[in-house]
Structure formats: structure tokens, C-alpha cells
Amino acid sequence: MTTALSTTDPRPAQAGAGLPDWGRAAAEARAAVPDEAVDAYWRALNYLSAAQLYLADNPRLARPLRHEDLKAAPRGHWGVCPPVNYLLAHLGPLTAHRPDDSELLVLHGAGHAGPSALAHAYLNQNLPQAGSDAWTLADLRALVASFPDAQRFGSEITPLIPGIRHTGGQLGPALAIAQGMALDAPHRLVVPLIGDGELETGATAAAWLARRALAGSGEHGAVLPVVLANGLRxxxxxxxxxxxxxxxxxxxxxxxxxxLVADGSDLPDFRRLLGEAFTMLRPLGEAGPQPVVVLTMPKGHTGPEHVAGRQIAGTPAVHKTPLASPLEDDAEFAALADWLASYRPAELLTAQGRPADLVRQALPGPALKPPVAQPAVRLGTGPQRSRADVSAVLRARAEHPGFRLFSPDEIASNRLRLDLDGSTPDWAVEILNEEICHAWLQGYTETGRDALLATYEAFAPVNTSLLVQHLKHRNLRYAAGHANLPSVNYLITSLGWRNTYTHQNPGLASAMLELEDPSVHVYTPADATRAAAVLAAMLASRDRVNFLITDKHGGVSFPPGPFRDELSRGAAIWSHLSFGPGRPDLVLASAGDIPARQLADAASALRRTRAATTIRYLHINDLTVLGPAGTWPAALTRQAFTELFGDNCPVLLAVPTFPGAVRALLAARGEAERFHVVGYRDPGRPASNDRLLEHADLSAPALSARATRLIEENRR
Structure with a gap:
């Protein structure tokens, strides 16, 4: 049964000018592929999803089910698979008949539909199990018997499964990630499958309205959200x-x-409803009502209704394995045999393990056109660009295609001048939601384009969980052989050192360093011109997760001479602030612009008061170089570390972050004892900027006094 729910009926023949004619493609797919083929494809997906949970052998039920055919302990998730399979079966013919030079991407918000994704990959010949290029019975047996294969694919939606572009366990952002994928891609249609439990998350709730922020921001593709309203979390x-x-x-x-609401009970009617939805599609950001499909198919549909008087359908029992112990429970065994046989698998899969001809009629056909990465745009990163500022780097990058800036309503506040007349260009989008900005960035970069998220330091930690999940997703992509992605880039500014008490939280950098993920870099340049060069390098990099911490207020510019080493090695000695002969009595090290200003003043004071002392000053441009080489690819070698920091003198290190994360880097290297790290410390109440520096022992007088004590203590 299907229903269109609306207070009006704004259904144009083709709503989205500039889009491929998806409505016509849907009509052609309905004409070319019979309903019986779509139904067979759906049954095949359902059968293989259930078989993976339970069967160790007899993968197509060529003979009646026996106890020895079963796994000792069924594992996995069943409930969300049938509605996901229903959509995949209906999208298969459309994909095969999609318009020329177009692309259709399906985004799985439901992370538990791993059996469905594996079944889909198998039927579409994207999942060779036995090393062959064609379907075989051995392939089919391997698919069923090996689930859940923790070492190869796991049991949930991840990019280890061919064709998956979003790790479904990243609960909530699927709709916004789909929007990011459609940006600047008029040829692309993205269909996110969103569980009704996901609708309860803040990220999904905000994403419905978020598309309005994209009005007038360029030519985009379309997003057709599908809500799997199965009734149960x-x-x-x-x-x-x-x-x-x-x-x-x-x-x-x-x-x-x-x-457009349907329960899936009338397959031909649902195909017509989808065709109607495709006809009404509008480019992302265009004004007017967008279609959303709401599929109310019950969770676990087509599974067992009840066993031995125990209700299963409509209860949380359908979430995982509806029949928990078929080997020990005769009633469950009989119910399982009836359940699997209800799909008539012998009609769907041949004796050779191939999908039957009827199933194959509904398959998507050739693989989807893979996302084409934009060619990397190289901006100069050496001292020759040191007169540029961050805004100029962004404007230069935006002159080339495939770039977006996302910011939570803070472009002007962060003093970014993206257009010389002071206006906001269409390649920059603001929305007052950190999570949506990240999800847009994630979708944009996952489809091969460069992006930057610019935000206040204090609000960036809102995205900690999203970033952790995104790093896991990227690591799995790399494991599956899909590297060379644009980097994830964050510009962290409006620093707490110059902000109100409620706007002080440098916690994101700490959280990212604690992950010990080798793709992470936390950049702490000493001034605005250095920050510009670092940003240019970030935007030209690949497969990294970069965080640039820089004060929006600018300030002192330091001599550019050492910067080449700062950029290439991550740290360099500043000769103009070092003094004295021989081995240093003390090393002063700064990371970040505000600490560099304060520690530079302290060094100048020490030169006046401790002229007989040998002081070495250096600046750290990337905090990860302080960690051990086994964890951090950019880590300083033992020789380079000693050349910079000496081997037995105290080191006073001033950082813009919480000091604990930096101490942990040094401790992992075995260098914690002689390092004295000072950084942000919560004042407990509102305080002036100067008072905050004093409270954290990061003012120039406090640093000078601390340095004097360290020198005297080291000479005893």
C-alpha cells in the first residue's frame, strides 16, 4: 500500500532542471524489467542474508535442512535486512538503466545490514570468495559458511565490503554525508537508507533542514532519502x-x-511510487519540496512470526537472530527450515551457485562508475609563499574545481575574507551545526574532492566521535585497497586564549593525538604567514587528517628562515632567539602562535638577565613529531630529536593545547622526565586574556621565571 502525504500536490513532470532524467530512467527500468524479476532479486537477497546467519553447508537448500548444516552459534543481524534488500532490489534495474554519464550511489545508514551488503555484493559478482571471476557453488558456500568473517569482511556495514562508501555504525550522519556527496556533482544521485532509529539522532534531525543552507551554492546533484520506518530500534x-x-x-x-509512504506489500505499486519520487527530484539546495520515501515494512519482515507460542515478529527478537538455538530447540529448527524454504532458493540460485536468469534480469549490471578524484591542486608551500595569509590560500584553491569550505556560522567571526569585496562566495557554506559541517566534508572528500572545515576551537570537540568513526572508516578503506583520498582538513581558530570562559576548550587536538592514528597531524605554526603555508600543504596532501591551530588575530611575524625545516621536519631551531656557546643549559620550545609570542618574549628577557647561560630555542610545527617513530610517520628520528632538544638538559615546552596530550607523546618516546610542558589550564571562572595566560603559567614573565628555576636546578 502506498500513500502520498502532502498538504499540496506540487508534482512537476521533471522538477530538477539540470539533473539527468531520473524519472525517465525509472520508467524505462519498469518497462524493461518485470516485477517478477525484482521480487526474485528481493527473495534472493533475503535468503542469502538469513542463510549467512545460520548455515554452515547446504547453501541453496538442495536437500532438506539437517542439523549438521547449521552453525554451532548463529550470529549477526537480521531485522534491518529485509527493508534494505527491498530497496536494493528496486534500485537494481534503475542502476542498470540510469542515464548516460550519471551515477547512483547508495549510502547505508543502517550499519547492521552487513549480511544484506554481502549478499548484494555476491549477486553482483563483486565478492569473489574462491578466487574465481565467476559465480561458483564454492563461492556460494564460502559466502554463507564464513559469515561473520571477522578477519575479512566482519558482520556489519564497512568499506571492507565492495561498494560500501559509509560505515553504517557511524550512527546519524548518513543523510548529511549523502548531501556532501551530491555537492558540485549534478550527474550524481545519492540514496541514503536511514533507519527510523537514526531519525532520533541530532545529526539526522538537523540534516533535513540543512539542505536549505545550500541554496545558491552551485550546481549539485540530487539526494533521495529513504526512511526505513520499521518501527523498532x-x-x-x-x-x-x-x-x-x-x-x-x-x-x-x-x-x-x-x-511518499509505502509498506512494501504491493511491489508494482512501490515501483510506481519510486518512479514518482525520481520524477520529483530537485538538485540539492533548490527551493521547493523534495521527495522522501518512507518504507514502513516491519523489521524482520518475511522472517518467522512466532515459534511454539512465542511471538517473534514485531519484537526486539528480530533485531539479531530471531531463532537463537535451532540446534538445541526442535521447534526453532522446524521454524528455521520453513523460513529458509519460504524463499524457494532453488529457484533463485542454480546448482553452480549462479543467480537464476530471473534474478539476473534485475541486477544493476555493470558496476557503478567509480568516484573520480579531482587532480590534486598544488599550492606553493615553501617560504616563497610566506607573505600569503590563510584567506589568500583559500581563494587561490577555490579558483580550481573540487573545493568546498564548511563553517558553522563563523566565517566572518574567524576573520576569513573569502571574497575581496567581503561577501561569501558560493564555494563556502555556513550552518550552525558542527556535525553537519563534518558530514558534508566527509561526503565531499569521500567522492574525491578537497574540503576544509573552519570552526572555533571550543566547538570543534563536538565532532570528536564523528572524527573517530571517520578515521576507522578510512582505515578500513585503506585496508580494502582504496587509498589516495583527499585529506580531512580542519582549521581550528578563535582560540580560547583570546575568548570567553565558555569558549575555551582545546580538547579536540588532545583527543586526536590520543588515538595514535598515523594519518593524524596537529599543526601549530608560529605566525599567520606560516599558517598560510601549512594550510596550502594540507590542501595538497592525501590520506591525512589534518588540524591547523592558528590564532585568528594574527600578531608578530617571525623570521622566515627556519620555516623550510619546520615544514619538512616538523620542528626547527630558531637561531635569532638562541644564544650562548656550546651545549645548551636549557631548551625553550614553542608550539603554536600564542605560545611562540610569549616564549619569544621570555627568551629575550633571559638574554638580558642570563647572558652567561646557553639557551637553545626551537619551534614545533607539527606536534606528532614529538611521538615515537613506531606510531607517528612524521616523528623525529632519535638523532634529529637529540640535535634539537639535547640529551640531558631540561626543556621548557609551551603548547596551545592541554599539556597532558603532549606529555603522553613524549612519554611514549621515553622523554617525559626532563620535559616541562605548559599549556591550557581551566581557570575555573571567567578571566581576562592576560589573567588566563598567567593562570596557565604561559605568560612571558611566568615562562621566564620557570626557565630561570630550571636553569638553577639543573646546575645543582
Whole structure:
């Protein structure tokens, strides 16, 4: 049963000018592929999803089920697979008949649909199991028997499975990531599959409105959200299931969408509904109602309804394995045999393990066009560019295609001048939501383009969990052989050292360093011109997660001479602030612009008061060079570390972050004892900028006094 819910009926023949004719493609797919083929494809996906949970052998039920065919302990998730499979089966013909030079991407928000994704990859010949290029019975047996293969694919949605572009366990941002993928890509249609539990997350709730922030920001592709309103979260009813049909309509129409609701019971009707949705598609950011498909198919649909008087359908039991112990429980064994046989697998899979001809009619056909990475745009990164500022670097990068700046309503506040007339260009988008900015950046970079998120230092930690999950996703992509992605780039400014008490939290850098992920770099340049060169290097890099910490207020510019080494080695000695002959009595080291200003003043004071002392001054441009080489690729070698920091003298290190994360880097190298790290310390109440520096022992007088004590203590 299908229903279009709307207060009006704004259904143009083709809403999205500039988009491929997706409506026509859907009509051609319906004409070319019979309903019976789509149904067979859906049954095949459902059968293989269930078989992976339970079967160790007899993968196509060529003979009646036996106890020895079963796994000792069924594991995995069943409930979300049937509605996901229903959409995949319907999208297969459309993908095969998509318009020329177009691309259709499916984004799995439901991370537990791992069996579905594996079944889909197998049927589409993207998952060779036995080393062959064609389907074989051995391949089919391996697919079923090896699940969950923790070493190869795991049991959930990850990029280890061919064709997956989003790690579904990253709960919430699928809709916004889909929007990021569609930006600046008019040829692309992205279909995010969103669980109704996900609708309860802040990221999804904000993403519905977020598309309005993209108005006038360029020519984009389309996003067709599909809500899998199956009624259950993992442990109980979802909030969406408590809404009436009228309330669901009011909810989505109020957000600017036209909801098309179906329960999936009438397959031909659902195909027509999808065709209607494709006809109504508009480019992302274009005004007017966008279609959203709401599939109310029950969780675990087509699975067992009840066993031995115990209700299964409509309960949390369908989330994982609805039948927990079929080997020990005769009633469950009988129910499992009936359940698997209900899909008539012998009709769907040949004796050779191939999908039957009817199933193959609905398959997507040739693989989707892979995302084409934009050629890297190289901006000069050496001292010759040291007169540029951050804004100039961004403007230069934006002269080339494939670049976006995302910011949570802080472009002007962060003193970024993106257009010489002071306006905001269409390649920069603001929305007051850190998570949406990150999700847009993630979708944009995952499809081969460069992006930057610019934000306040204090609010950036909101994205800590998203970044952790994104790093896991990228590591799995690399493990699957999909490297050479644009880097994830954050510009962290409006620093707490110059902000109100509520706007003081340098915690994101600490959290990222604690991950010990080798792709992470935390850049702490000493001045604005150095920050510009670092940003240019970040935007030209690949497969990194870069954080640039820089004060938006600018200030003192230091001599550019050492910067080449700062950029290439991550740290360099500043001769103009070093003095005295021979081995140093004390090493002064700064990281970040505000610490560099304070420690430079302290060094100048020491030159006046401790002229007989040997002081070595150096600046650290990348905090990760302080860590051990086994963890951090950019780490200083033992020789380079000694050349910079000496081997037995005290080191006073001033950083813009929490000092604990930097101490941990040094401790992992075995160098914690002689390093005295000072950084941000919460004052406990509002304080002036000068008072905050004093409280953290990071003012020039406090640093000078601390240095004097260290010199005297070292001579005893």
C-alpha cells in the first residue's frame, strides 16, 4: 500500500532542471524489467542474508535442512535486512538503466545490514570468495559458511565490503554525508537508507533542514532519502512508530519534503511510487519540496512470526537472530527450515551457485562508475609563499574545481575574507551545526574532492566521535585497497586564549593525538604567514587528517628562515632567539602562535638577565613529531630529536593545547622526565586574556621565571 502525504500536490513532470532524467530512467527500468524479476532479486537477497546467519553447508537448500548444516552459534543481524534488500532490489534495474554519464550511489545508514551488503555484493559478482571471476557453488558456500568473517569482511556495514562508501555504525550522519556527496556533482544521485532509529539522532534531525543552507551554492546533484520506518530500534519501539500517518506527513512537509509512504506489500505499486519520487527530484539546495520515501515494512519482515507460542515478529527478537538455538530447540529448527524454504532458493540460485536468469534480469549490471578524484591542486608551500595569509590560500584553491569550505556560522567571526569585496562566495557554506559541517566534508572528500572545515576551537570537540568513526572508516578503506583520498582538513581558530570562559576548550587536538592514528597531524605554526603555508600543504596532501591551530588575530611575524625545516621536519631551531656557546643549559620550545609570542618574549628577557647561560630555542610545527617513530610517520628520528632538544638538559615546552596530550607523546618516546610542558589550564571562572595566560603559567614573565628555576636546578 502506498500513500502520498502532502498538504499540496506540487508534482512537476521533471522538477530538477539540470539533473539527468531520473524519472525517465525509472520508467524505462519498469518497462524493461518485470516485477517478477525484482521480487526474485528481493527473495534472493533475503535468503542469502538469513542463510549467512545460520548455515554452515547446504547453501541453496538442495536437500532438506539437517542439523549438521547449521552453525554451532548463529550470529549477526537480521531485522534491518529485509527493508534494505527491498530497496536494493528496486534500485537494481534503475542502476542498470540510469542515464548516460550519471551515477547512483547508495549510502547505508543502517550499519547492521552487513549480511544484506554481502549478499548484494555476491549477486553482483563483486565478492569473489574462491578466487574465481565467476559465480561458483564454492563461492556460494564460502559466502554463507564464513559469515561473520571477522578477519575479512566482519558482520556489519564497512568499506571492507565492495561498494560500501559509509560505515553504517557511524550512527546519524548518513543523510548529511549523502548531501556532501551530491555537492558540485549534478550527474550524481545519492540514496541514503536511514533507519527510523537514526531519525532520533541530532545529526539526522538537523540534516533535513540543512539542505536549505545550500541554496545558491552551485550546481549539485540530487539526494533521495529513504526512511526505513520499521518501527523498532534495537531494544524497543522507535519514536517514529508512535506517529500517526497525518503526523508523519506534517513532520516531513514542515521540513520541506513530500513524503511518499509505502509498506512494501504491493511491489508494482512501490515501483510506481519510486518512479514518482525520481520524477520529483530537485538538485540539492533548490527551493521547493523534495521527495522522501518512507518504507514502513516491519523489521524482520518475511522472517518467522512466532515459534511454539512465542511471538517473534514485531519484537526486539528480530533485531539479531530471531531463532537463537535451532540446534538445541526442535521447534526453532522446524521454524528455521520453513523460513529458509519460504524463499524457494532453488529457484533463485542454480546448482553452480549462479543467480537464476530471473534474478539476473534485475541486477544493476555493470558496476557503478567509480568516484573520480579531482587532480590534486598544488599550492606553493615553501617560504616563497610566506607573505600569503590563510584567506589568500583559500581563494587561490577555490579558483580550481573540487573545493568546498564548511563553517558553522563563523566565517566572518574567524576573520576569513573569502571574497575581496567581503561577501561569501558560493564555494563556502555556513550552518550552525558542527556535525553537519563534518558530514558534508566527509561526503565531499569521500567522492574525491578537497574540503576544509573552519570552526572555533571550543566547538570543534563536538565532532570528536564523528572524527573517530571517520578515521576507522578510512582505515578500513585503506585496508580494502582504496587509498589516495583527499585529506580531512580542519582549521581550528578563535582560540580560547583570546575568548570567553565558555569558549575555551582545546580538547579536540588532545583527543586526536590520543588515538595514535598515523594519518593524524596537529599543526601549530608560529605566525599567520606560516599558517598560510601549512594550510596550502594540507590542501595538497592525501590520506591525512589534518588540524591547523592558528590564532585568528594574527600578531608578530617571525623570521622566515627556519620555516623550510619546520615544514619538512616538523620542528626547527630558531637561531635569532638562541644564544650562548656550546651545549645548551636549557631548551625553550614553542608550539603554536600564542605560545611562540610569549616564549619569544621570555627568551629575550633571559638574554638580558642570563647572558652567561646557553639557551637553545626551537619551534614545533607539527606536534606528532614529538611521538615515537613506531606510531607517528612524521616523528623525529632519535638523532634529529637529540640535535634539537639535547640529551640531558631540561626543556621548557609551551603548547596551545592541554599539556597532558603532549606529555603522553613524549612519554611514549621515553622523554617525559626532563620535559616541562605548559599549556591550557581551566581557570575555573571567567578571566581576562592576560589573567588566563598567567593562570596557565604561559605568560612571558611566568615562562621566564620557570626557565630561570630550571636553569638553577639543573646546575645543582
Amino acid at each position: 534495537m531494544g524497543g519501539p522507535s519514536l517514529l512508530v508512535g506517529l500517526t500517518g497525518e503526523e508523519i506527513g506534517a513532520y516531513f512537509t514542515g521540513l520541506g519534503y513530500l513524503p
